[in-house]
Amino acid sequence: DTAVSQTPKYLVTQMGNDKSIKCEQNLGHDTMYWYKQDSKKFLKIMFSYNNKELIINETVPNRFSPKSPDKAHLNLHINSLELGDSAVYFCASSHGAGGPADTQYFGPGTRLTVL
Amino acid sequence: ILNVEQSPQSLHVQEGDSTNFTCSFPSSNFYALHWYRWETAKSPEALFVMTLNGDEKKKGRISATLNTKEGYSYLYIKGSQPEDSATYLCASNGGAQKLVFGQGTRLTINP
Numbered sequence: 001d002t003a004v005s006q007t008p009k010y011l012v013t014q015m016g017n018d019k020s021i022k023c024e025q026n027l028g029h030d031t032m033y034w035y036k037q038d039s040k041k042f043l044k045i046m047f048s049y050n051n052k053e054l055i056i057n058e059t060v061p062n063r064f065s066p067k068s069p070d071k072a073h074l075n076l077h078i079n080s081l082e083l084g085d086s087a088v089y090f091c092a093s094s095h096g097a098g099g100p101a102d103t104q105y106f107g108p109g110t111r112l113t114v115l
Numbered sequence: 116i117l118n119v120e121q122s123p124q125s126l127h128v129q130e131g132d133s134t135n136f137t138c139s140f141p142s143s144n145f146y147a148l149h150w151y152r153w154e155t156a157k158s159p160e161a162l163f164v165m166t167l168n169g170d171e172k173k174k175g176r177i178s179a180t181l182n183t184k185e186g187y188s189y190l191y192i193k194g195s196q197p198e199d200s201a202t203y204l205c206a207s208n209g210g211a212q213k214l215v216f217g218q219g220t221r222l223t224i225n226p
Contacts, residue, residue, distance in 0.1 A: 043216040056213050100208030101147035106158040
């Protein structure tokens with residue numbers, strides 16, 4: 001069983017569309033994250049949720065909206081997609097409250113291409 | 116803004132040789148330092164998390180050290196094998212709750 005899964009793995013879409021990426025973890029973790037791998041290959045935190053509550057919200061355009069229906073799921077919805085949104089998006093989870101010493105477990109990534 | 120820097124960016128090592136690379140981070144307000152191993156087409160996988168100055172961790176042929184006073188960590192690989200080829204990421208805390216990742220060191224082991 002995959003511990004942290006993301007769907008879809010690849011997403012190709014037109015500028016202006018709205019799309020969602022789903023993430024699920026079966027590790028029983030309390031905290032989930034979304035990262036964006038930027039053009040220089042850095043992993044940058046976007047959001048984190050602890051028990052369905054938002055705890056980190058970095059400077060991200062408000063076109064990006066995370067939603068956590070339960071603590072095992074954290075979905076990322078993106079409105080009005082732009083070319084600059086093309087990137088690989090990674091979901092992760094950790095046990096505990098999301099402190100900096102908590103080991104994070106990553107999903108396989110979703111490669112988003114905006115045309 | 117917290118900068119986590121890794122060097123070198125890439126490294127080619129002959130099979131059987133030992134190697135090491137560096138992660139630098141701001142020493143103020145330090146809480147934790149993580150090392151991850153990231154193979155192509157896979158997810159980053161946790162290797163170590165260290166919190167105390169002088170910490171040393173070991174997993175098989177891979178070990179890591181931490182100096183929080185000067186703000187660096189070394190990752191060592193002894194007797195490199197082709198399966199060690201991967202990108203090695205380090206991350207440190209950028210504030211109380213979030214991790215800031217370095218760009219990674221891409222290691223290639225030549226058979």
